[in-house]
Amino acid sequence: MQLADLTKDGATEIIVASQDGKVYCLNALGRENWVLNTRGKILISAPEIADIDGSGILNLFIGSKSGMVSRIDDSGRLIWEVRMNTSVSAAVVARDLDGSGIKEIIAKDDGGKVMVFGVTGVPKQGWPQETAANMTWPFNVDAGDINGDGIKEIFTTTPD
Numbered sequence: 001m002q003l004a005d006l007t008k009d010g011a012t013e014i015i016v017a018s019q020d021g022k023v024y025c026l027n028a029l030g031r032e033n034w035v036l037n038t039r040g041k042i043l044i045s046a047p048e049i050a051d052i053d054g055s056g057i058l059n060l061f062i063g064s065k066s067g068m069v070s071r072i073d074d075s076g077r078l079i080w081e082v083r084m085n086t087s088v089s090a091a092v093v094a095r096d097l098d099g100s101g102i103k104e105i106i107a108k109d110d111g112g113k114v115m116v117f118g119v120t121g122v123p124k125q126g127w128p129q130e131t132a133a134n135m136t137w138p139f140n141v142d143a144g145d146i147n148g149d150g151i152k153e154i155f156t157t158t159p160d
Contacts, residue, residue: 001016001017013026015060017046021037022035023047033076041064045062047061047072053102058074059079067088084115092106105118108131108156142154
């Protein structure tokens with residue numbers, strides 16, 4: 001679950017990804033603003049909500065047990081989907097890795113592959129990278145400038 005003002009009306013919406021393969025955007029009263037059916041994909045992680053290109057428009061990013069990473073716009077329309085090798089149980093994150101002002105999408109599948117995508121869903125050069133295999137949730141991925149050099153590093157947890 002995430003909270004955000006997707007509709008830009010000053011009211012916070014509740015965004016929930018469910019195991020029935022649907023993403024729900026609910027208003028403060030619990031009524032549906034929109035529902036996106038991801039065609040039966042099981043969604044188990046919270047969606048990432050971010051303005052990835054500086055447009056002021058929020059998008060949702062989510063992984064699924066069927067190995068898909070999806071970008072959804074603020075009205076519940078599917079923009080793109082890309083396939084990973086295995087299930088994507090860890091939350092997908094959006095971070096500006098190179099300081100360009102444009103956020104990249106970082107996803108890790110349960111087979112240990114970490115992928116970085118651009119705004120159109122195309123993998124960035126040098127990705128994927130492999131980590132320990134056979135990992136399932138709650139292993140996560142994130143990025144930050146841990147050593148103060150101005151470059152963000154990508155981190156993931158592993159079972160060891």
